[in-house]
Amino acid sequence: MDKVFKIPFTTGLRRMFYLVTPNETSFATTDDVPLIVEEATPYFFVFIGLELCLSVIKQDKRYRMNDAITSVAAGVFSRLPVVVLQSITLAAYCWVYDNWRIAQLPWDSAWTWCLCFLGQDLGYYWFHRFAHEVNFMWAAHQVHHSSEDYNFSTALRQSILQVYTSWVFYLPMALCIPPSVFLIHAELNLIYQFWIHTQYVPYLGPLEYIINTPSAHRVHHGRNPYCIDKNYAGTLIIWDRIFGTYEAESEEVVYGLTHALGTFDPLNVQFGFLQYMVNLFRNYSKWTHKLASLFCGPGWSPGKPRMGDPADIPQVESPPVKYDTRVPTWLGLYVLVHFILINYGYLLLMANKKILSHTHLLMFLGFLGLSLSCFGQLFDRKKFGVLLEAARCTLFLLADIVLSYTGFYSLESTSNILQVLRILFVTSLMIWMRNYNDVFGKKEEVEKKK
Structure with missing residues (x-):
């Protein structure tokens, strides 16, 4: 057990739900910050294993081997750049902090910790919203939405390109918050979002007004018309309520992209929409249309509103149909x-x-x-x-x-x-x-x- 779980089991479990204190998660330098995501990997697979067992017991077919393997494969793809390249998010943050900071808040202050918690989560909200509303950013983020299942394995379906569009949203914090404090919250915010990818946790009552929950995030992953471009929160759902993007779960959610990719090849999942966007850009003759194809929403086309016409969103089938293949x-x-x-x-x-x-x-x-x-x-x-x-x-x-x-x-x-x-x-x-x-x-x- 010690070789698998590199930290005390309860400590790792608390991290999965952001249940940590400033004292135990404050560090002087980025080198001192533990490898939160790497240490959380065994917990990811424990959660997946437990949910899979529950799915088998209930016989509700919420796991398909082909889809789950594609999700995990996409997650592995997304981590490959960190093997040979420094994190662009951390590198840019440190550069701004070293050269442009206007104040230096103490790294061991609980106030600094709390301010960074709010700032990082707000930055994530706006990144996430832009990732749905700007086509070249959506080309990366759509990877996470491409699964037609919704389970813990879906949380691992991440884009290899997304980090290159998200880093700029956190730079305002670099004007005063030390990189080590930012890094710990970036990691904790990421792993918090793992547990909300499940259908087995119901509506959580008053907590739905404060934190991002499975119910709220199920809506975000839905392709029902009422789900589109809603609930962008990372940890706190308050941002969606403040900025008018919150939607409560009502009718049964059908998951996936409005236009399914129709493949289990993680390479195609990662880059298929990017290729489509590049072809779209090349086919337009007017430069205004070319630029709009990059910076408007995924549903835009000439003569349509910036975010596209809601009437163009396909109605979900009843019962829903998923892309699937039968192999021996x-x-x-x-x-x-x-x-x-x-x-x-x-x-x-x-x-x-x-x-x-x-x-x-x-x-x-x-x-x-x-x-x-x-x-x-x-x-x-x-x-x-x-x-x-x-x-x-x-x-x-x-x-x-x-x-x-x-x-x-x-x-x-x-x-x-x-x-x-x-x-x-x-x-x-x-x-x-x-x-x-x-x-x-x-x-x-x-x-x-x-």
Whole structure:
């Protein structure tokens, strides 16, 4: 337990709900701030496991393997830049604080802590609102809304690009609040939003007037017309009530984008809308239209209001229809096993990134990205995905030979693990060479499931 949970269990649990005190979460420098998100990772999977068990017991089908794996894969994608790049949010904040601050509030003051709590949450509200109302920002944020399920795994479906549009909203605090105080609240605000991604917590009465809750956030993720562009809160729902964007949960919420992506490929989930937006920009002949396609809302088109015409929002189906595909049971288990291995490899990469060369880091990141995309294409039943998966298995075995001869494995004793992996990937390659025609030999239509 100690190796999995790096901090006392109750401390980590309290962090998930922002139930911490200024004394225990105030630090002199950013180097002293603990890795809050990394330390919260085991709690994410405990919560997901418990919710999954509850879903199985209730037989309500709120988890689908293909959608949940896509969500977690998108979350892994979103964290890959931090392996090789410094956080642009923290770097920009520190630069403004070092060069432009007009005051220096004490880092160990409870007043500074509380002021930053409010300021960071207000900054998040306005970032989040702009991310829905400005198309080039929506191109990143839509990743989080692309799941047609709503469960704890959905919380992990994050964008690899979003951090490059959000950092500017927190810079006003850098005029007086120390970076270490900002960093701790940025991390706590992020992990707080995990627990509100569930359908099992009902309306919470008076708390709905103060904090962001599962009920309020369910509305935010809905594609019902009454849900669109509502409830942008991070931790405190008061901002939505003040600025007129609050909407209470009423009719049953149907989740996902108004126009579904229709894929489980996390690479397509991350960049599909961006490609669509770029094509839209190129197709417009007038520069006013080109600029509007970037800075107006996602629903805009020539002759429409800045945020689009509400009448254009599709009505939800009754019962709702989700994009889904049926694959053989053994293929689902195959993807699950390899997906667990890839996530284990990602955790090892994060733990050892400081001792790896830049070349090895890029190699491992490329293999991670390729693997996650392969799994999505297999769930999409794409024949190219099968060929890509066979190539991935081959690539692993070739890379293993190269790394063995270059002495890379001398860093630590990994012989037993490597033997298991070699057997697994050789077996996997043989599976695809043998079963390709059996699995995807016949043309089958994507099945729409209720």
